[in-house]
Amino acid sequence: MTAAEIVNKLDLQVFSGENGLNRKVSGGYVSDLLSDVMGNADEGQVWITLQTHKNVMAIASLKELAAVILVNGNKPDEDTARQSNEEEIPLLGTSMSAFEITGKLYELIKK
Amino acid sequence: MGEKIADQYSVTGGDFSRAGYASSQIKKSLKKLGVDMAIIKRTVVATYEGEVNIVAHAWSGKIVFAVDDEKIRIVLEDEGPGIEDIEQAMEEGFSTATSEIREMGFGAGMGLPNMKKNADHLHVESEVGKGTRVEITMHLN
Amino acid sequence: MQVKDIIRILDARILCGGERLDYTIELAFASDLMSDVLTLSNDNVLLITGLANMQTIRTAEMSDINCIIFARNKKASAEMIELARESDIILMECRYSLYKTCGLLYAEGVKPIF
Numbered sequence: 001m002t003a004a005e006i007v008n009k010l011d012l013q014v015f016s017g018e019n020g021l022n023r024k025v026s027g028g029y030v031s032d033l034l035s036d037v038m039g040n041a042d043e044g045q046v047w048i049t050l051q052t053h054k055n056v057m058a059i060a061s062l063k064e065l066a067a068v069i070l071v072n073g074n075k076p077d078e079d080t081a082r083q084s085n086e087e088e089i090p091l092l093g094t095s096m097s098a099f100e101i102t103g104k105l106y107e108l109i110k111k
Numbered sequence: 112m113g114e115k116i117a118d119q120y121s122v123t124g125g126d127f128s129r130a131g132y133a134s135s136q137i138k139k140s141l142k143k144l145g146v147d148m149a150i151i152k153r154t155v156v157a158t159y160e161g162e163v164n165i166v167a168h169a170w171s172g173k174i175v176f177a178v179d180d181e182k183i184r185i186v187l188e189d190e191g192p193g194i195e196d197i198e199q200a201m202e203e204g205f206s207t208a209t210s211e212i213r214e215m216g217f218g219a220g221m222g223l224p225n226m227k228k229n230a231d232h233l234h235v236e237s238e239v240g241k242g243t244r245v246e247i248t249m250h251l252n
Numbered sequence: 253m254q255v256k257d258i259i260r261i262l263d264a265r266i267l268c269g270g271e272r273l274d275y276t277i278e279l280a281f282a283s284d285l286m287s288d289v290l291t292l293s294n295d296n297v298l299l300i301t302g303l304a305n306m307q308t309i310r311t312a313e314m315s316d317i318n319c320i321i322f323a324r325n326k327k328a329s330a331e332m333i334e335l336a337r338e339s340d341i342i343l344m345e346c347r348y349s350l351y352k353t354c355g356l357l358y359a360e361g362v363k364p365i366f
Contacts, residue, residue, distance in 0.1 A: 032284035
């Protein structure tokens with residue numbers, strides 16, 4: 001499954017990083033603690049969070065994540081969107097809560 | 112009608128393990144008085160946000176709590192760095208918290224806005240280098 | 253869903269509130285940010301979090317949340333368990349990630365808040 005398919009199936013908003021929508025997705029990781037994501041997320045995962053600042057993309061890039069989904073209708077900071085374009089890692093959004101979007105993503109990837 | 116309750120608690124800056132003690136005591140007192148549960152929740156959420164702010168930013172502080180027939184009044188007063196721009200601090204997402212505080216689950220710039228949302232009336236005054244005084248008022252009728 | 257179902261689905265360990273295994277949960281919220289949890293207006297919500305410290309319990313106490321699951325194999329300290337017990341909060345630990353915990357509970361019919 002690619003990031004683009006997830007965008008379509010879960011009806012996500014694409015803020016930036018369109019060039020990375022063909023990235024392969026291996027699974028998901030839910031966390032709002034940046035140090036935790038640094039320590040525990042794996043390559044190819046989609047990171048679900050409500051954190052919007054620039055460090056999010058720095059970590060997504062270091063960990064080679066497939067995409068970032070901002071929940072609860074959160075919008076990225078300007079720097080964050082810019083860095084997502086530079087790193088070609090899609091920055092996505094939903095008005096759903098972390099629990100709900102995770103439930104749907106888990107179901108989708110499991111299939 | 113006089114005051115039903117008047118209490119005071121001290122708060123120590125940096126002591127995260129105890130942050131919330133005063134708010135917890137206030138919650139117990141309000142429950143005993145039979146205050147409506149929805150009002151209690153808004154009161155203690157606002158107070159707790161304020162208590163965490165003192166622990167996260169200030170050196171020391173105190174929380175004064177008073178209830179009479181008409182209202183709950185909570186004053187959070189600290190000795191600390193103060194707030195440079197109160198209007199900016201009231202904006203969602205604005206934060207001066209350290210990464211350490213963020214990793215503790217706070218510091219996302221939601222504290223003061225959430226206090227304002229929950230309080231019937233919120234008044235903030237601050238002097239840079241001296242401290243901050245926050246007054247929460249809740250109407251009981 | 254009852255607490256005992258959550259324990260079975262997540263292979264979770266109950267730390268306090270074990271006498272209320274039939275307590276029913278309908279709504280869940282997942283977050284590591286307590287400032288986020290403090291903005292919820294719902295009561296009786298299951299909090300799923302990877303943040304295990306005293307402030308997690310305090311936040312639940314203030315928000316009238318009476319059931320918490322620590323995911324990511326986070327462990328509660330004796331002090332945290334004691335505070336949860338005092339506040340009538342059911343406390344559980346599970347070794348799954350927040351992702352898997354949410355995925356499994358959602359699949360079994362636990363509803364999101366909004």
